Structures are given as structure tokens and as C-alpha cells.
Amino acid sequence: MTTRIDCDSCLVRGLACHDCMVTVLLGPPPELTFDDDERRALEALADGGLVPPLRLVEPVAGPVVESA
Template sequence: MSDTNDPVVVDCDRCLVRSPGACGDCVVTVLLGAPPDGIELDTDEVAALGALADGGLVPPLRLVIPLTTPDTHAG
């Protein structure tokens, strides 16, 4: 996900791949039932979820959000 210590904000409403197929196989939905207000994960939590997914214990985080930087524009 991120190489920084910034938290990862999981906002299901902003996810670009949100669909029954993607959400049903996302760790957030599996563990939390897609919380309506989203969740914030710190880097340790993201790493732990990644390790669980790598071990086949939970599905991976499927979150895909639009990129907006000075060089890109969401549209």
C-alpha cells in the first residue's frame, strides 16, 4: 500500500472497484461488514492485514481510490 506512516483511510464509497464481486472478496467486508463511515488503518494494521492475506487467512484489501496529484486529475 504505502511506504509512509500515513494512515490508510478505507472509504468504501470512494472505492473505484466497488461491486458485489469485489466487495465480497475484500478484507474490510469480510471482517467488518463494510462500515458505512469507513475506517482508518495505521501502517502496522495494514501490514498485519497483508500478512493475513498472504497466508490465505483473509482476502486482501481491494480498495482502489482515484489518484489526484498535481500531475493527475480525477475526472
């Protein structure tokens, strides 16, 4: 499984960029893709306090409401 990071779709872009691991490591890119090994490595770095945690917040589809 891969984790795709698209800063353009992050719901907290601008609010949390200053201490997001993506910004710290690479600057604010339009989109990144990490595989499972890379994601685990970044989580280990964040857990150890070496980089900030990933602050990506992705939108979730809301419930579908049908009219009566």
C-alpha cells in the first residue's frame, strides 16, 4: 500500500504546514507518494521527535441525503 500526499487537498493546509513533516523534509510540494516502508520510516522519525508528524487531513465524503 502506498500513501499519497497531496498538499492541495489537505484540509489544514496553511494552518499546519509550518510543522508538518512534508514541509520540514521537502518544502511544500503539490503531491508526494510514499510506499509502506517510507511511511513507517517517517512515522518512526516523528515518534522519536526528529521530525514533526504528518499533519495531512483528507476530506471524507459526507452522507448522501435524498429528498423526500
